[in-house]
Every structure is written in structure tokens, then in C-alpha cells.
Amino acid sequence: MTAPGALPPASADRQTRMGRWRDQLIAYGWLVLAWNLFWGEFTWGNLVGGLLVAAVVLLFFPLPPVTFHGRLRPWGLLVFGGRFVVELVRASAHxxxxxxxxxxxxxxAIIAVRLRLPTDLNLALTAEVLSLVPGTLIVEVDRDAGILYVHVLDVRGPADLDAHRAQVREVERRIVEAVGSNAELRRVRTGPVDKESP
Structure with a gap:
């Protein structure tokens, strides 16, 4: 017998398989997008190449299971994309x-920034976005503590360090507003910020 409100074993198994396929599809899409961003332009050749490379990576180097509990928010994605382009142009000019x-x-300098959401997916997405912006580079990730160690350029004093930490947390917030769950969104908007990151 199954508990009231619980899914039958076959239905639960099917839902788990669908969740795995959905996660693989999302990872596939991110890999294709990253491939095109690395080339610096969106062309049919880069798109086809990204589709092939992403398929090879997922087939021969399977990623660890990362469950996606969020949801895609079109307005959040639009804001994230627009701000990313602006920051890309501004950093390139700088x-x-x-x-x-x-x-x-x-x-x-190398700064340590503790993220509000120390999940694998959030760490990976935030690190990826930061690495694509000229002048910032991820040196190390402390997965257990949820800390990104970021190399930043043109630091003139403590105020610049604080500004760079705030920028990293702003990137994290925009990512969660684009693809996070409601609980993650509440946490990233209201959660405490550890100002004494190591």
C-alpha cells in the first residue's frame, strides 16, 4: 500500500527519469551556449559545433547529477542578458x-566571496558568468563552504574590494532571478551576507 497522497512506485520512477532527462537537457543547453560565448559570436557553424561538442561531453564525460529545482523566468532572463552585455562592454572598455x-x-587582488546559495548549480553558473567578463577570473571554488575565490584587476583600495564582492553577489542575484526557485529567490533577496568572507 502507498501512503495517502504518495505517488505509486511506477509513477515516481517515471517522474525521476523525466527529472534526469530534464536536467540533462538543461546542461546540454548551457554547454551549447557556453561554446558559442567562448567563440565570441553566434553563427550556424558555432551552433552546430556546440551541439556536437556538448553531446560528446555529456556522453563520454557525464556530469554529476545536479538537480534543477528552479524555473525559467523570461523577464529575469531578459534582465540578466541585458545587464551581462552592458557589463561585458564596460569591462572591455576598462x-x-x-x-x-x-x-x-x-x-x-584575489577576493573570497561567500555566495548566499552554496548549491553546485549556483556556484557553477556564477563562476561561469564571472569568468566570461574581462578582468575577473575564478581562481578556486570552495564547494563545501560555498565560496568563490575571484581574481580581480585594477584594485586601488579596500573600497574596490567591497565593490567587487558586491558585484559578484549581484551576478548571483540576477542568475537566481532568471532561473531560481521561489525559495532560492527569497533567500538571495533577504538572506544575510557574510561581510567577513575569508
Whole structure:
């Protein structure tokens, strides 16, 4: 007998299989998108190449199971995409200015930022987005503590370090607003921020 309100074993098994297929499909889509972003342009050749590479990666190097409990929010995705393009252009212009500024040697730093949602998916998405922006690079990820170690360029003082930490948490918030669950969204908007990240 099954408990009241519980799914029959066959139905639960089918739901689990569908969840796995959905997660694989989402991972496939992200890999294709990342491939095109790495090439720097969206062309038919890059799209086909991304589809093939993503299929090979998922077939021969299967990713660990990462359950997606969120939901896609069109407005959040639109805001995330728009802000990402703006930050990409602004960071590229900043790096270009540093490169041509005579006699200026920028200082860099490695900062630790504890994310509000230390899930594998959130860590991976936030790290991926940050790595695509010129001037920032993920050095290490502390999966257990939910901390990203980020290399940042052109740091002039403690205020810049705080600004970079705030920028990382802003990226995390926009990602959750685009693909997070309602509970994750509440947590990222109201959860405490550890200002004393190591």
C-alpha cells in the first residue's frame, strides 16, 4: 500500500527519469551556449559545433547529477542578458583603457566571496558568468563552504574590494532571478551576507 497522497512506485520512477532527462537537457543547453560565448559570436557553424561538442561531453564525460529545482523566468532572463552585455562592454572598455594608459600599472587582488546559495548549480553558473567578463577570473571554488575565490584587476583600495564582492553577489542575484526557485529567490533577496568572507 502507498501512503495517502504518495505517488505509486511506477509513477515516481517515471517522474525521476523525466527529472534526469530534464536536467540533462538543461546542461546540454548551457554547454551549447557556453561554446558559442567562448567563440565570441553566434553563427550556424558555432551552433552546430556546440551541439556536437556538448553531446560528446555529456556522453563520454557525464556530469554529476545536479538537480534543477528552479524555473525559467523570461523577464529575469531578459534582465540578466541585458545587464551581462552592458557589463561585458564596460569591462572591455576598462581593460582597453588600462592597456593604453601610459605608465600605469594596475594592481590585482584575489577576493573570497561567500555566495548566499552554496548549491553546485549556483556556484557553477556564477563562476561561469564571472569568468566570461574581462578582468575577473575564478581562481578556486570552495564547494563545501560555498565560496568563490575571484581574481580581480585594477584594485586601488579596500573600497574596490567591497565593490567587487558586491558585484559578484549581484551576478548571483540576477542568475537566481532568471532561473531560481521561489525559495532560492527569497533567500538571495533577504538572506544575510557574510561581510567577513575569508
Amino acid at each position: 581593460i582597453a583603457r588600462i592597456a593604453v594608459q601610459p605608465g600605469y600599472t594596475p594592481r590585482s
